[in-house]
Amino acid sequence: MATLHLVNSQTALQSCLDVAADDDSVLLIEDGVYGATTDVARALLVLAPDVEARGLKDRIPSTAESIDYDQFVALVETHKPIVTWC
Amino acid sequence: MKFAISVHGAPFxxxxAHSAYRFAEATLDAGHKIARVFFYHDAVRTGDSLSVAPQEENTVIDRWAELSEKHEFELAVCIAASLKRGVINDEARDRYEKPAANLHPAFTIVGLGQLIDAIAGADRFISFGA
Amino acid sequence: MDAKHILYLLRKSPYSSSNAVEALDSALVAGVFEQNVSVLFKDDGVWQLLDGQRGAAIERRTVGNVMQALPQYDIEQLFACEVSLNERGLQLEDLALTVKPLSLEEQRKLITRQDAVVND
Structure with a gap:
């Protein structure tokens, strides 16, 4: 089963990307969503309320998929383990 | 599915604690069960019943309490982490002769073994870091 | 209850907060509960491994000593990120614990084998 990486700070993103496999999912939450405002050479997911709270809606490239908490739960169902990077 | 959740960051x-709450709520809405929510490190402060939140900001503690009561899962605060941070129940107040106890009644003081027990018994473990 | 594969991913420096010691305590308890525990020291977490720590100098528990208890609790899968060690100029002989250095690819494989990953 693929791993879900949960990144909640911008500084932790690189450490995560260094070990994330191509078929893993990387979800940015809390301050981690700032990480999607710069170019990242892989698919990223961002948590919508955290993007909205920070006024970043127009600054997240369309390549990053915005998801809500229900979709977050669905990701956890289909991934194991879940690794938190903070 | 059964979920074990740990929370590591202090409120404010x-x-x-907020992200974990929203996640827990969505988990239960999707029909899953929560084995236990374990508050560790600075997150033990989430169980402090004396906190007064500013008007625009909801106190997450009352929402945790409601959710755990409705869905019958444990809000567990690590004993070693909470004692040193001053989040204590009546028993600890008496034992260490402190002037007050502040642990919210919806929270339970447990040992680290309860984190491992929750992980071992769950289909998924997720942690919300500081 | 079946034993789970639990990885402790430790990335915090030893004295910035109590998190490093508390995470090690958690790993030790997982060992007592007979889980299949692995520990990976990564990023600033590799500083926990440095020999010669003396927490008493700042009235703290010595993280290096807590860490040395891991093998006594049957936790023998001890790893460190090779890149993190190199970036900080740390050689294996500088460390207070015998760990196996892992490449990024090996860390990826280690994570894939886990049921749960606990961070500090």
């Missing part, structure tokens, strides 16, 4: 210096 991190979003961990």
């Amino acid at each position: 210096s991190s979003s961990a």
